[in-house]
Amino acid sequence: MSSTVVREETDIVVVGGGGSGLTAAIFARQEGARVILLEKHTELRGSTGLSIGSITATGTWHQRKAGIADDTQAHFEDMAKFAGDLAAKDNEELRRILVENVPASVDWLMSLGVTFHGPMPEPPHRQPRMHNVLPNSRAYIYFVSREARRVGVDARVNATVERLLVEDGRVVGVVARIDGVPHELRARRAVILATGDYSSSPEWKRRFNPAVAGVDGVNTTNVGDGHRFGEELGAEVKFGEIVYGPNLRFMPPAKPSVLLRLPPHRLLTGAMRMALERLPSWMLRPFILSFVTTYLSPEPSLFREGAILVNKRGERFADELGKPNHALAEQPDKVGYIVFDDSVACKFRKWPHFISTAPGVAYAYLGDYKRTRPDLYHAGGSVEELAASMGVPAEALRRTVDSHNAAPGGRPPLAKGRLYALGPVKSWIILTDGGLTVNRNHQVTRADDGRAIPGLYAVGSVGQGGLLLEGHGHHLAWAFTSGRLAGRHAATAEPAGAVPVREVVAG
Secondary structure, three states: OOOEEEEEEEEEEEEOOOHHHHHHHHHHHHOOOOEEEEOOOOOOOOOHHHOOOEEEOOOOHHHHHOOOOOOHHHHHHHHHHHHHHHHHHOOHHHHHHHHHHHHHHHHHHHHHOOEEEEEEOOOOOOOOOEEEEEOOOHHHHHHHHHHHHHHOOEEEOOEEEEEEEEEOOEEEEEEEEEOOEEEEEEEEEEEEEOOOOOOOOHHHHHHHOHHHOOOEEOOOOOOOHHHHHHHHOOOOEEOOOOEEOOEEEEOOOOOOOHHHHOOOOHHHHHHHHHHHHHOOHHHHHHHHHHHHHHHOOOOOHHHHOOOEEEEOOOOEOOOOOOOHHHHHHHOHHHEEEEEEEHHHHHHOOOOOOOOEEEOOOEEEOHHHHHHHOOOOEEEEOOHHHHHHHHOOOHHHHHHHHHHHHHOOOOOOOOOOOOEEEEEEEEEEEOEEOOEEOEOOOOEEEOOOOOOEEEEEEEOHHHHOOOOOOOOOOHHHHHHHHHHHHHHHHHHOOOOOOOOOOEEEEEO
8 A cells, every 4th residue: 555745845834823823924934934834724713713802912002092001011010910829830931021022913913904992901900901803803813814825824724733753852844634645844944833722632631620621622623732742752731720611602603694704804893993982882782792792601690690501401400500611511412501581681681781791892681692693592482482492392491490490499480471591502611721831932842951842832822831821812912922923033043954845755
């Protein structure tokens, strides 16, 4: 049996096509390096395109426009407040690099066409620093991938890296399958890992945080590939136990709306920013929420006010005031529905009872979900009518409601007027914070002696290196900032020995 291996040579290989990988590729290319970027998904996106979309930074155009006096030292100090007891273990060198360089990352993104609204406050930040992307996080990938094409990055999708090539202790390339064809890509200068976290790997989660091993990750391609590559060469994963989630999130629509498919053109996003700044919120909410309800989570206050959570069999399976987000991962298809009556529905139609919030943009109430996400909204004059809308067995849902209403004391019964449900809702791991140890130049380092592994860099989540990124806007800030800096460092690194230009080998 014979196989064909395609062999290629370049200066830089970037593994991962999200925000950090694309940015690293662009900045390496701007330094004159030839760059091949490999993304295992069928499209460039990464976790960046699935995020809420905020970036926290100081000294930006938005802060100056708002008359806010702020500085990177204050940002550095405030990040420690988010970390709490773990602050003493934080990588302060990387934190310093982040706060001092993220303003330039925001400027660069704006130069590409990205539009931000803000800055918005988020205590314990002493000043408003959260910049929210418009219309949503897809704008990052739209503009950054366009810039990658413009500068000549060779980006390839459906490309899975299987292992690193190492010679005399130096990383010199990767072995990959691109559209199913085996490839050996040699890198004269460096390989940059931008593979995200391991939120969708049961094995990695079981190793660091067994309680969430069965909970799915939002980004299904984040399975710890880069972490594995680094550990195989002696690197260490720091803060592997820190997991964001499990969080309840509504399932995305099967087909995005027309508004969500609109390109984030400057005319659209600029008009949105001006409107957010100048028009009353009641005029803006229907339009803004049409973009953001895809990404939102239900508030726990729904359960405190009397809603219950049932699975797709119509059965209640957990104490909603306990940890239903953990229990949901063990239910059929790992999905559920939030069921409530008229008394709860009336409350969650207006402030202060909102169903979801998008940081700094808008609150979503029951009417917003009825209008923007009819696929999630269910209502009926009886249990049977509600069950038909939800697609769950009516008899089981009736037993569940009757049992809940008959329970002595405690939770309010589902007894008033029409019945409602929102769902399906699923429990997700949003991201994991464990990253490979890196130095200030974003080179991956060995655990035993702290020395850099020649030819290997890591950015974004996989290159977090013990940096704590609590609070909104810091993960994306690190993705773009580490990508910018690592791309430049890698492109100016000393090249490895000469390699063949291109050949196809049958064997």
